[in-house]
Amino acid sequence: RPPHSLMCFFTLAADLGRPCAVESPSDLIDPDTGETVFEMLREIAALLDPECLTMDPIAVFEKMAEAGSRIACAPLIYGYVPYATAGFRPNRLFFCDMPTVGGNGPVGSALGGTGIAVSAFSAAGEEAIDFAYWIASGDVQRGLYAAAGGQPGHAAAWEDEAVNVATGDFYRGTRATLEGAWVRPRHDGYMAFQQAASDRLNEGLAGRQDAPRVVADINRLFRQSFAAPR
Structure with a gap:
């Protein structure tokens, strides 16, 4: 649809x-x-x-x-x-x-997907920015984020062995498509x-x-x- x-x-x-x-x-x-x-x-x-x-x-x-x-x-x-x-x-x-x-x-x-943004009207803008940087970092993306069921966007997670084993090589198997996306x-x-x-x-x-x-x-x-x- x-x-x-x-x-x-x-x-x-x-x-x-x-x-x-x-x-x-x-x-x-x-x-x-x-x-x-x-x-x-x-x-x-x-x-x-x-x-x-x-x-x-x-x-x-x-x-x-x-x-x-x-x-x-x-x-x-x-x-x-x-x-x-x-x-x-x-x-x-x-x-x-x-x-x-x-x-x-x-x-x-x-290309699809949804990013992370911080509202200009946030009452806690600095804290929200800090959180955005933290949640998007390689270590968090391939660790806590992926383990909690998230779909990481960081390349470190896409090549991580444990992340790929848990998902049937979902990330490595589709990376060329993502790299060549429009x-x-x-x-x-x-x-x-x-x-x-x-x-x-x-x-x-x-x-x-x-x-x-x-x-x-x-x-x-x-x-x-x-x-x-x-």
Whole structure:
């Protein structure tokens, strides 16, 4: 479901070596590449249960991890480490680098994740900053943070032997994908575009619409996002 279909669109374009625009109020993607990517997604969507277009990664993982699951693989999906740990669900999931279509290795995955920030309005700003530095440090990330069920972002944790043993090599197995990731646009107006473009993409996939029409609409939405009220 939105926005994950759009993340797949971003990823395939970047992996082909023709990434989407991020900063300029131009088309998001050249029409030929956009149509190629949409046709890839449309071909896959035609083979799936329509319910998949309503599911986020957690919903997919829940289906995969349940007893008797018939889902063997989710090729492009954000990683959630609890599903890689023993005993979390009936089926333990295995994570690895993304498949590729462009011949350049696992590059172009639309980067996900949530960071740590300190509010400018915090009543304890200095203490919050100290905590942010502490929780993001290598020793804490590969130690207490990972042991408590967190999903560390520090490279020290990603290469830590104990952290990887506990997660079936979740971190080492996906690191090349993370290192080669693509950062989505961040301009004012992007979030509204993300929702609108995802909705339009899902509509096109569900209705098996013609690629030129869908890509033209997504490009129009991207151009308009730079003119959105700030």
